[in-house]
Structures are given as C-alpha cells and as structure tokens.
Amino acid sequence: MNVRDSELAAGLLEKEGYRLTGNPAEADLVLVNTCTVREKAEQKAHSFIGRVGKFKAKRPGLILGVMGCLAQQWGREFFKRSPYIDFVCGTHALDRIPDMAREVRAGKKHPADTAFRDYPASLAVHSPPHPGEIASYVNIMQGCDNFCAYCIVPYVRGRERSRPSDDIIDEVDRLAEAGVKEVTLLGQNVNSYGTGLEEDINFPLLLKRLGAVQGIERIRFTTSHPKDISEALMDAFLEIDSLCGYLHLPFQAGSNRVLKRMNRGYTAEEYLGKINGLRSRVPSLGLSTDIIVGFPGESGEDFQKTIDLIEKVRFDNAFSFKYSDRPGTAAAGYDGKVDEIEKSRRLTYLQKLQAGYTLEKNKALEGTVQEVLVEGPSKGGFPNVTGRTRGNKVVNFQGDAALFGKTVLVKITHGFAHSLRGEMVQGGDVESCS
Ligand code: SF4
Helix, strand or coil, rough: HHHHHHHHHHHHHHHCCCCCCCCHCCCCEEEEEECCCCCCHHHHHHHHHHHHHHHHHHCCCCCEEEEHHHHHHHHCCHHHHHCCCCCCCCCCCHHHHHHHHHHHHHCCCEEEEEECCCHHHHHHHCCCCCCCCCCEEECEEECCCCCCCCCCCHHHHHHEEEEEHHHHHHHHHHHCCCCEEEEEEEEECHCCCCCCCCCCCCCHHHHHHHHHCCCEEEEECCCCCCCCCCCHHHHHHHHHCEEEEEEEECCCCCCCHHHHHHCCCCCCHHHHHHHHHHHCCCCCCCCEEEEEECCCCCHHHHHHHHHHHHHHCCEEEEEEEECCCCCCHHHHCCCCCCCHHHHHHHHHHHHHHHHHHHHHHHHHCCEEEEEEEEECCCCCCCCCCECCCCCCCCEEECCCHHHHCCCEEEEEECCCCCCCCEECCCCCCCCCCC
C-alpha cells in the first residue's frame, strides 16, 4: 500500500512538472514515505530523514517532505524533531502534496495536513500507468476497524472506507486500455470491502465485476483478514478465471490464548478450517502469511503452537517479525513483555523452519509447466527475463523484450530459496497452475 501511495504521489508531482530521478544530488524535492507499523521501520524512516537533512544543509533550496503513517502520527511534532523537514502530509491528504510543495516554494514555513477526512484522498486520486507497465496496484479501500491489539494502522490510517465499485472498474478499465495485464487490489482488510457503501456490493461481487474487464488477465489482492474469508470468496477462486490461485493470509500466532489477547477474532482451528476450505477448492493454492513472535505474554508453549501451525499448513512463504510496542495501541500497555534475546531466538528458529518449507515448495515445482506473465528483464539483465506464476513465484528464464506483457509456458528446471529457474516451452501441458 505504501508503494502505491508513493506512485500516486509521484504521479501528482509529475503533473506539477517534477520528474523522478535516481540521483539525489539533482533532486529539487525529496518526499519520504514513512511506515510506523513496527519500531524498526520507524527508526529507519528517522535515520533516512536525518541523512537527507544533512544533505539539505549543503543544498538549502531542496524541499524535504514527509508523508505516510509516521507523518500522520507525528504531525507538527516532526518539525520539532527534524527542523529541516519542510512539510508533513498525513495519510488522508495525499492530494495536497503538490499544494504543500508550492507553498514551501512560495516561502510558507512548515505546512502540515494530518486531518482525517470522510473519504481519504488516496482512494480518489488516479494515476496513469507508466509506459510498458504490466502489473499495477489499485486501492479499493483504506483504513481498518479491527483494532488488533498490536497494530497502529486504525490510528494512523483512520476508519475503514471503501471506494465505490464504479470508480474501481473505471480505473481498471483504463489500466487495461493502457496495456496493463495484472492488477493487485489493495486495502488493509479487502475482505470487508463494501461496508458503508450505499451500493449493494461486497468483495466477491467486486471480484466478479473485475473478472469481466477485458484485457486484465490476472487479479490478485492483499491484505485479507482470516475472520472475513467467506465461502463466497473461496468460491470466487473457482468461478473467476483471472483470479490467481494465491492468497496472503496473516495468522500472526498459533495459540488461541495469544490470538485472543491480540484481538484477532478467530482461533487457530478456525484459521485452519479456512485453509482447508480454500485448498479443497484450489489444491495448488499459493499461500503466504504474517507471523508475530514474542507478543506480550507469549510463553514457550504458545510459541510451539505457532510452530505447529506452520508445520500443518506449510506456507509457500512467511513474513515474520519480532513484536515491538507501538505507542497508543492496547498491547503497548500489556504485561508479560518477552525478553529481546528470547524473541530473537524464536524468530531465528521459525525463519529457519519456514525457509526449509519455502525451498521444499519451490523444488516441488521442478518439472512442472507454469503459466508465467513476463514482467521485464531479470535482475541480471538480458538474455534473461523475469515473471511470476499464477501462484506468485518469481521465475527467471531466457527470453527477450518481445515477451514483456505476454503469458508464456515455462518448464521449471530449478527451485531455489527465493525464485525458480526455467525454460520456455511451446504448448506444453500445464501440470500445476497455482
Ligand atoms: S486487521 Fe490488519 S490493519 Fe487492521 S488492525 Fe488488524 S493488523 Fe492492523
């Protein structure tokens, strides 16, 4: 979602005459998009802003703006901590970035906008795809009403707001016309899409409408909340051809006691029930998840239940983190804080276990033929190109620029820790099409 907000901000500034540059020395404006979901992300943002501040001392005309969740949380306090910041743009005020840059150029000191609006600007702003863009993000909602005990999102992104479906379809139509083949629908909790809208719509119905958009070959979405995965959504994987068989479904902890303290609204058994429901429909479904280790009060026994769940599900990938207090959240006031060394020990153990499963899953694809949407040159450049399977695995293989934007069949020859290697085949049977 932050990546999409950065793209939207860049699009707005391009309309103002700015151009993106990879060289900070020639920048007239540096806009830092910040995250505060974990303490480490916040520290990284402060440290980067400090580095730009030093650079700005040598380039007084340079404008430095901050946006995103940390900007929302800190507001005008940011100017006290980092006086070299010129403007602060909160999470609902994305459309005001060009105005604020103009105000700073005109001599106004420290404009800031962190007001919550009825309808956040990131849902109203469209930005055209860049030439040759094959996969795009589309915001369908913003904010969250779930208030998980550890999470700062409801406080910095505001309450849940959905975007009218006609507006989403219109944007996706225009992306398709511009040659985009894949869209990823974004929201803090896409499964509850539609709540509060006047029209009769929910997430599976939105997917059906999007499935009918000509030219869009692949639809993905993130992030899903397990409690809101409905039977209708599970069926959508069977009914909508363009909906890719891949799901990111955070489980966070395997212990029901911890899940309750997290205010997650489901048990481990219910989570496993949803996984079974999904896999009974799409056996090859690609699955990834988020996990927090060392939540306040998590005992060794609780942690073992997290490990047990990983072993039962065998995810394709997992994003795992050590718990850190986020000021203002319920969990920041919880007792039973887990020692940092113990948190690190649990995280290392878990990541090693998951790395084994990820490799196993990738190796299991060796010999299969996968549909791959080619997105561009591989990191090492030509003669290799890169793309993703419907199950969201990165595949590198020999090819040229004529393949960009095309879906081709690739026989997987090697499964590695983070990607697959393959060779293009003509008309081979697709054995696994996750
Ligand atoms: S559902 Fe996600 S975004 Fe919402 S409070 Fe929970 S963790 Fe945060």
